Amino acid sequence: MASLRLAGLRKNFGSVNIIKGVDLEIEDGEFVVFVGPSGCGKSTLLRMIAGLEDISGGDLYIGGRLCNDIPPRERGIAMVFQSYALYPHMTVHENMGFGLSLNKTPKAELDARVREAARILKMEHLLDRKPSQLSGGQRQRVAIGRAIVRKPAVFLFDEPLSNLDAALRVDMRMELAKLHRDLGATMIYVTHDQVEAMTLADKIVVLDGGLVQQVGSPMELYKNPANKFVAGFIGAPKMNFLAVKVQAAHGGTATVASEEISPIPVRGKGFDSGDSAWLGIRPQYLKPGRAADGEGGICGKIVLIERLGTETIVAIETRANERVVASIPVDMELAFDDNAEFLFNPSAAHLFA
Template sequence: MAGLNLVGLRKSFGAVDIIKGVDIDIKDGKFVVFVGPSGCGKSTLLRMIAGLEEISGGELYIDDRLCNDVQPRERGIAMVFQSYALYPHMTVFENMGFGLSLNKTPKAELEARVREAARILQMEHLLDRKPSQLSGGQRQRVAIGRAIVRKPSVFLFDEPLSNLDAALRVDMRMELAKLHRDLGATMIYVTHDQVEAMTLADKIVVLEGGVVQQIGAPIELYKKPVNKFVAGFIGSPKMNFLPVKVQGVNGDRIIVAADAIAPIPVRGRGFAVGQEAVLGLRPHYLARTTAGDGEGSIRGKVSLVERLGTETIVSFETPSTERVIAVIPKDIEIGFDSAVEFSFDPALAHVYPKG
């Protein structure tokens, strides 16, 4: 297997910069997820690693080897796309072994590799079927098997689960996590789904506008987002953002307040008294209790209640019409338009500059 090192990697199409100087160090055997909204550059970055897009600037190292001008087939990578791209007239066995047959791999070795990949993916019983006889999840496993037989140093996945329904995506996520454990391979996975990123990754790379916003372990990004973009993108439901005003500054602590929020101390640097800011509150950190000493509180009127059995999602509006979401970890009844108050621990709140 192999690690990767991206040093100041850039990609431009004419005068338009798509990837704007990306630095990422990926250790051997890690599962790294590139995540971000559509158009952030994550698929372009993956294609640059694969050799399918020319590198405009910077350096790409795979296993300490400079690969900027190395042909894709010589980089030791295998890529799985969103589209299964299977040959409909071939069996599963033939689809998985097609690349090896083009490379004149001896028949005995080809068969051994295909059957080993089928065993890993638990699809030995499907080898004689055609793609039309398979489910979407089974077709995706064939595409993954086609990558496994090549014995690559690095696996690249470009939104491989996007064509599957919700339940099947959950199953395939578990299969991919198991595959990573079994193979111990370096894997780079692109998705716009932050839930996939949180559940699969050893390390997440958050991209926006061709720029890396933050790199870290999933729980690190969830608990310590470095900016408002990361805070709003990681977590489901997304973080609540409320306008507040700074009323006091004391070292790395500031006092903030708003119409619906009594003055509370939160962590924050670089703010001045009277400055407008944004307070970030995770929906799961709001509790329907009366605020006590040392707690923050927020009040409003209920606009929507979603009772999901194991939890209740409550949407409410503050007196200044900001929409706030709270997730209560149990089934409760709350009436529409009823007045509610939620408490929270100020130590779990985040504050960011306005804008």
């Protein structure tokens, strides 16, 4: 296994800057997830680590070795793509061992490595089948097994579950988490799905516009987002943002208010009286009821009801035409166009510029 260090990494396509200077430390054995919207540069950054894209600037170290100009096959990495890329005329055994056969690995060692990978992935009974005889989840496991047999220092995954249906994605997430525990390997995983990021990662790297917005554990990012982008991207349903005015600010606390919200004190540094700001409230922190002194309250007309069994998602539209979503852990008597009121504890709210 190996650690990685990215120092000022940049990637340009002509005059277009895609990766704009990324500094990142990945420890040996960590499961790190790159997450962000389409076009943020996460797959490009992964391909730079793999050696499939040239580095325009900065340095990449894998296991302490400068790898800017090292060919992909000599970097000690294995990559699993969104596409399974299996040879249809080969068996599972032959597909998993193909890379080793190209390297002229002795037959006995090749067979032992393939069978060990099959044991880890619980697919010993599939070794003689062809890809056409496998389900989507089984084909993805073959692609992962092909990476395992190489015994790489670093595993790279580029949105490997996006071709699977919802139920299979849940199953494969559990398998990948178990694989990481069993191998203790350094893994870097790219996804646009923040649920995958939250459930798999030891450390999440949130990217937007070719820049790192925040790095931290899943709950660090959930509880203490560095900016409005991270706050809105991490968490489902996404955080509500309401336009407010700062009425007073002292130390790390700002008193804010709006047409909908009575003055309340919230955490917020770097604000001055009169500033415009965004008040962020997670849907899970909104509760039905009338706000008392010291609590925040939001009223509006119900425009959406989604009953999901364990929770009900309710959206209201305020008088200021702002939409607010609440996640309620009970089934209530609700109807479209009814007026509803939700309260929240100001200590659970966030303030963003």
